[in-house]
Amino acid sequence: MTHYDAPAIEKKWQRCWQDKECFTADQPDSSAPNHKPKYYVLEMFPYPSGRIHMGHVRNYTLGDVVARFRRAQGFNVLHPMGWDAFGLPAENAAMERGIHPGKWTVENIAAMRTQLQSMGLSYDWNRELATCTPDYYQHEQRMFLKFLDAGLAYRKESWVNWDPVENTVLANEQVVDGRGWRSGAPVERRLLSQWFLRITKYADHLLAAIDGLDRWPDRVRLMQHNWIGKSEGARISFHITDNPDQTDADTYAGRAIEVFTTRPDTLYGASFIAIAANHPLAREIATHDKGAADFAAECAQLGTSEAAVETADKKGYDTGLFVAHPVIDGATLPVHIANFVLMDYGTGAIFGCPAHDQRDLDFATAYGLPVLPVILPEDAPDTVDAGSFTITDTAYTGPGKLINSGEWDGLDVEAGKQAAFTTLASAGTGQAETTFRLRDWGVSRQRYWGCPIPIIHCDSCGAVPVPDDQLPVQLPEDVDFTQPGNPLANHPSWKHTNCPTCGKAAMREQDTFDTFFESSWYFLRYCDPKHKNGFSAEAAQYWMPVDQYIGGVEHAVLHLLYSRFFTRALSEVGYLDLAEPFAGLMTQGMVCHQTFQDKDGKWLFPTDVERDGDNWVTRSDNASVTAGRIEKMSKSKRNVVDPELIIGTYGADTARLFMLSDSPPERDMEWTESGVEGASRFLKKIWRLAADDTIAPPDAVMPDTADSAAQDLVKTVHKTILAITKDIEDFRFNRAVAQLHTLSNAISTLAPDIAGSAEARRFAIENLAMLIAPLTPHIAEEMWHMLGHDTMLANTDWPTADPAVAADDEVEIGVQVNGKLRATITLPRDCPNEDAEAKALASDAVSRYLEGKSPKRVIVVPNRIINVVA
RNA sequence: GCGGCUGUGGCGGAAUGGUAGACGCGGCGGAUUCAAAAUCCGCUCCUGGUGACAGGGUGGGGGUUCAAGUCCCUUCAGCCGUACCA
Structure with a gap:
């Protein structure tokens, strides 16, 4: 018996698949109609950083399982791969190492392609693309010009992070604590004229269509829903008043500040107006008010990221201006510039109602502004009324009745909003308005390595x-x-x-496109990768939408939303007729690993350390090592394992199997040496099963005299086929692997010398090979070959099971007394409830707990459980 | 800050509202071996008990239900996204 030689087997079958062109997708041909239904499996294409990492291994293994499984089920499968090849890292490499971004990228692609090919992935490499080639990016130049014609692209000013030392625009990730990551200089916000795509035109469509994405994870649909952020409220005009104390007031008197609010019902509780630091009025004031200018400069240092702006201390600047309250005659409100008001949302101005908004309350407390409650909570005690209800340090945002609100008093929040709309409309100072959090997509980048x-x-x-x-x-x-x-x-x-x-x-124009531009249509290019117009409508119509898209959850909002928009926009300008590009979506979790540090706190690679009893020490000099938290694999913390090393040591099948074994795909997983060993051990075990010379020859038939244990194994095979088919369809690969373990345990424990054993084991091992083929394709092909077949599993149909054989005749079910398990009994499957109840009540354990009394109630869930309520 | 997610034995995890812990890792005991590796068999949630068994148990607190890991409310911790990283 030869041993399991993974490298040799893997190379051999990879060559076989390639020679036989097993994974070439058939392009539809109208003269020869393809009767196979199509199935488009796509994994998010990688940025060519130079080497694949475990995140890639996980992502592409998941996709390959789906692709091979669907192909075995008889689908015409499209499973392509390419390179998201524009981006900042290439420019960083150019700056740090003097290598041209193009050369760096091409070399990285070559290296990563070789690595991917060693994984045995069932890609149609004929369709490979790289977005940095003119052959690819020329099409998006034409797309952009069509968008421009259609009014979907336009130019406007917007803010960027500016590094005054490097003279460059910084990405948000390049701004660390308000400073440039390389120069250390404080960043400035700068206005630049930039191109935008009008994604907001589709805000309602993109929102409504989320309901139809029923094969997307709920959390991603929720995130997109919230990101689009439709909110219905009111736009209210606050007019600036004359103010004798304010010499500038005349300049502004009579002008309106437009405010958007979702809570017009709290208008009587307004105590100030706050505008964004980059609101046109604030910028105008700053031209002659040094305090305002200084405050604007301070706000600009926060950079442009939402997180930085929102987590900063709430600060403001009093402009000295006042506006007239639109509903309360004679009342005025001060106008502040505030760092927490965003110019990009609504109108860039709010009215503050401190009693019913926590942020407004924090601001009012800091600046000594009044806090007037105008909603009395629903559950307020009877002793509390409009006069006595006060807000101290927690704003009340719940339901209730309006108070201190003139003629609106007594209305609930919803009725109060309607009353506000009516009052404002008749006074001509406001109207109902819907706004979206979603902003138009700025696509200009001040960079070289882009389209x-x-x-x-x-x-x-x-x-x-x-x-x-x-x-x-x-x-x-x-x-x-x-x-x-x-x-x-x-x-x-x-x-x-x-x-x-x-x-x-x-x-x-010296700007290039955001790299999300390339990833917003690459899935269309794959449909027809040589087409002179980017892709043909016919090919796209045939292959699209992507039936199963797989990638990291970090793309849950931006990439996926941009692609959904882009597909609509391309349809609008005539490229195809489709709204949603991705019918099914699976978001995978991260690959994590334990972290290690030496006594100086320096991060160590897992390959630098080894176990010493309960402790960890360095391999080089046995120095003690601190084993830290399990975190996402990252270069900076060095807790990385190189896929190439794993594949070289154990083989691609082992790496793939471990990726699928323990954790469900959508959850984070921990890469462990012992887990890899376990996967490797399992493959060696099934290899020995196939190499066993006591199994029956091909075409052997179970004898009529077969032992019941042999028949049980056949039953187990049928059960396993049903279970694994369902598990793969549901992306529950870890359960599928567990089923494979159970099957292999059943095979290896069946006595070899009983009647029917040799035949039952052949049947079981053949099915084992077919069932494991999508997961670990190389060893599966080799086992199939060892079993005497000269066909390839890559071309073999998925096994089918007989549900009648798989079904058990008897079921063991639990019997509870008052919800606590007290006994288990065996019943014929689907037996009448009366029989089940009688047998349960007859059991010793139950009669012991009933103490002679008759039960109040007996609940029988057929084939599941019996609960006796005493 | 805001939005989303996750939390179950020593560990990864399993469980259409219905017998919590499948399967694997680790550990313990045994077989095989001159010995080891590899392999095979058995045990392994916690506490008490020789045992049958009893009690407890799914981050914390509360609720709905005949029945809650699962549904609802609340709270804590960690992770992801936050529009120029991809």
Whole structure:
């Protein structure tokens, strides 16, 4: 008996699959109708960082199981792979190591492709794409120009993080505590003119269509729902008053500040107006008010990330201006500039009602503003009324009746809102309005390594699209990363061109697209990867939507929402006719590993340490090591395991099996050495089963005289087929693996010398090979081969089970007395409830607990449980 | 801050509202071996008991139900996202 030689087996079958083109997807052909139903499996394509990591191994193993399973079930499967090849890391490599981003990227792709191929993934490599090639990105230049024609793209000013030392725009992740990550200089907010895609046009559609995404995880649907953030409220105008104490007031008197609120019912409780630091009025005031200017500068240091803005201490600046209360005659409210008001949401201005909004209350407390309750809580004691109800340090946001609110008194919150709409509308100072949290998608990036935006700026003609015959606009190769700023803007000649309209000297747009642009349509390119227009409507119509999309939950909102929008936008401009790109979605958890630190707190690689009894020590010099928390694998904490090392040591099948074994796919998992060993041990075990020469030859038939134990094994096989089929359909791969363990235990414990054993074991091992094939395809093919087949499992149908054989005749069920388990009894399956009840009551344990009394009630759940209520 | 998720033996996890802990890891005991590795068999939630068995148990607190890991309320801890990382 030869031993299980994973590297040799894996290489052999990978070559076989390739030679026989097992995984080439059939393009639909109208002259030869394809009777197989299509199935599109897609994993989120990787950024080519240079080496695959365990997150990739997990992601692509999950996808490969689905692809192989569906192919075995008779689907025409499309399972492609490519490279999300534009992005910041390539530019960082260029700056740090002097290597060209393109060269770096191409080398990384080559290395990672080899690594992926060693995993035995069933990709149709003919469809491979890399987004950094003009062959790919030229299509998005045309898409963008069509969006522009259709009014789906436009230009406006927006804020960026500016590093004054590096002269570059920083990504949010490059801003650490308000400073540039490389320069350490405090960042400034700067306004730049940038391109936007009008995703908000589809806000309602994108929101409503979430209901139809029934094969998406609920949490992702909820996150998208909340991200779009539809809220219905009112827009209210507050007019600035004359104020004798304020010399500037005349400049502003009579002008309106537009406020959006979801709580117009609390208008009587308003005690101030707060506007964003970058609100037009605030910026105007800052031009002549040093205090306002200083405050704006302070706010600008927070950078542009929402988390930074929202977690900052609530601060404000009193402008000295007042506005008239729109409902209370003669009342005025002070106008503050506040750091917690966002210009991007609503109108960039709010009215503060401290009694019923915690943030407003914190602000009012800090700045000595009045707190007037206008909602009396539903559950307030009778002794509390409008006069005595007070708010101290907790705002009340629940339901109740309006108080201190003039003619609205006594209404509930909902009726109060309606009353407010009526009052405001008749006074002409406000109306009902719906706003969305979702903002238009800013696609301009001040970077080199991205798709050039095909626009020419002409002093006379403005922003002019690059004519079709001049597309694609290609990136220049000769760029310099040694000087600060955007290399595309620094390039001596690339940006200079002539205006396509008037012919005068003009400048190219020097920004490139956000890399989410590429990932918003790559799934369409795969449908027809050589097509001159990016893809054909026919191919897209056939393959789309993606039946099963798999990737990290970190993309739950942005990438998925942008892709949903992009598919709609492309349909609007005539590329195809489809709204939703992803019919099914599975979001995988992270791969984690224990962390290790030496006595100086330096992070250590798992390969640097070893166990010494209950402790950990360094391999090199036995120094003691602190074993820390189990965290997401990351380079910075060095708690990484290299997939190539694992595949080299144990084989791809072992790595794949361990990925699928213990944790459910959507949950975080911990990579452990012992887990890998366990997976490896299991594969060696099933290998020995297939290599056993006491099993029957192919085509052997179970003898009529077969022992009942042999028949039980056959039954177990049928049960296992049913269970694993369901488990794979439901993405419960860890359970499928457990079923495989149970089956292999049943095979190995069946005595070899009883009647029917040899035949039953052949039947079981053949099915074991077929069932494990999607998970560990190489060893499955080899076992199939060892069992005497000259076909390939890659071309073999999924096994089917006979439910009648799988069904048990008897069931063992629990008997409870008052909800506590007291006995178990065996009953014929589906026996009448009366029989079940009689047998339960007859059991010793039950009569002991009943103490001769008759039960009050007996609940019989057929084949499940019996509960006797005493 | 806001939005989302997760929490079950020593560990990863299993459990259509119906016998909590399948399966694996680790551990303990045994077989095999000159010995070891590998392999095979048995035991393994906690407490008490020789045992049959009894009691407790799904982050904490409360509730609904004949029955709650599962549903509801509340609270704590950790993780993900937060619009220029991908």
